[in-house]
Amino acid sequence: MAFLTAIATAVAGWIGVTSTIGVLLVRTAVTALVSYALNRSISKNQSQTGFDAGSRQMLSPATNHKIPVVYGSAYLGGAITDAQLVNDNKTMWVALTISEKTGNLFETGAASSYTFNECYRNADQVIFKADGITVNNTRDADGNTDESMNGLIKIYMYGGSGASADQIAPAATSCVGNAAPTLSAVNAWDIFPDWTAPSGTTPNSNMSDLVFALVRVDYNRDKNVTSIGDYQFNIINSMSKSGDVLFDYATNTRYGAGIRLREIDTGESNATTISRLGLDSYDWIDLE
Numbered sequence: 001m002a003f004l005t006a007i008a009t010a011v012a013g014w015i016g017v018t019s020t021i022g023v024l025l026v027r028t029a030v031t032a033l034v035s036y037a038l039n040r041s042i043s044k045n046q047s048q049t050g051f052d053a054g055s056r057q058m059l060s061p062a063t064n065h066k067i068p069v070v071y072g073s074a075y076l077g078g079a080i081t082d083a084q085l086v087n088d089n090k091t092m093w094v095a096l097t098i099s100e101k102t103g104n105l106f107e108t109g110a111a112s113s114y115t116f117n118e119c120y121r122n123a124d125q126v127i128f129k130a131d132g133i134t135v136n137n138t139r140d141a142d143g144n145t146d147e148s149m150n151g152l153i154k155i156y157m158y159g160g161s162g163a164s165a166d167q168i169a170p171a172a173t174s175c176v177g178n179a180a181p182t183l184s185a186v187n188a189w190d191i192f193p194d195w196t197a198p199s200g201t202t203p204n205s206n207m208s209d210l211v212f213a214l215v216r217v218d219y220n221r222d223k224n225v226t227s228i229g230d231y232q233f234n235i236i237n238s239m240s241k242s243g244d245v246l247f248d249y250a251t252n253t254r255y256g257a258g259i260r261l262r263e264i265d266t267g268e269s270n271a272t273t274i275s276r277l278g279l280d281s282y283d284w285i286d287l288e
Helices: 002-015 020-049 242-251 270-277
Strands: 073-076 079-086 091-100 114-121 124-128 135-139 153-159 210-218 231-237
Touching: 073 091, 091 231, 114 153, 124 153, 135 153, 210 231
Parallel strands: none
Antiparallel strands: 073 231, 079 091, 091 210, 114 124, 114 231, 124 135, 153 210
């Protein structure tokens, strides 16, 4: 570039270099110095302005989500298995699949039942209004409350299907004033966008034999409600006795070993004795 040649000639004259080779070496040095200064200036400007050329990345879909089986009590977050934006993108719905629904209790033949004991959002406990679905406030570990989500989040819990008969109310201790909620149960397919009701002989819904929660969040930037949040649910399954658990897992064809009933001795074995007596998991073991 002509301006670099002029600069190099001036520098050479200033330091007393007159030979052709000397001027060439000076010009090379000046060119390198100017290029270095320009590159530093460009990098600095990019850093100050937040400019980023970016990069293209391709991420594979997550295929490792597994639905757990809960016996007794557990804290689970659930996997997002459906999501919808409605109301001009101001309302977000997500379906969180929490666990498989277990079979009947071997001891009594009664179906497994579930208790929606507690719910946490971003590590703070959710306190529900009297309807058992609308969030009133959250409470942190120190007892401080946050009412910014009041009325903006609704959580519908189901145990076994999306039918209203399988909707579960939160425990009284998770509601305002520790009062039992008055739940007006609804079918999941009547509230979740684009879900369809069962027809004909189709049993229950697409969420058959699952314990799941439907979460609705109404966007409100003024109250800093701008995301779904991270949820943890404390679920209690009535199936907790060792005999019931062993029999259920051994025979279930969906999540268990799928052993045929005729291949299992259902006499008074240790497992069935534990189930019928209601002993704890290890009370029957001889430790001597």
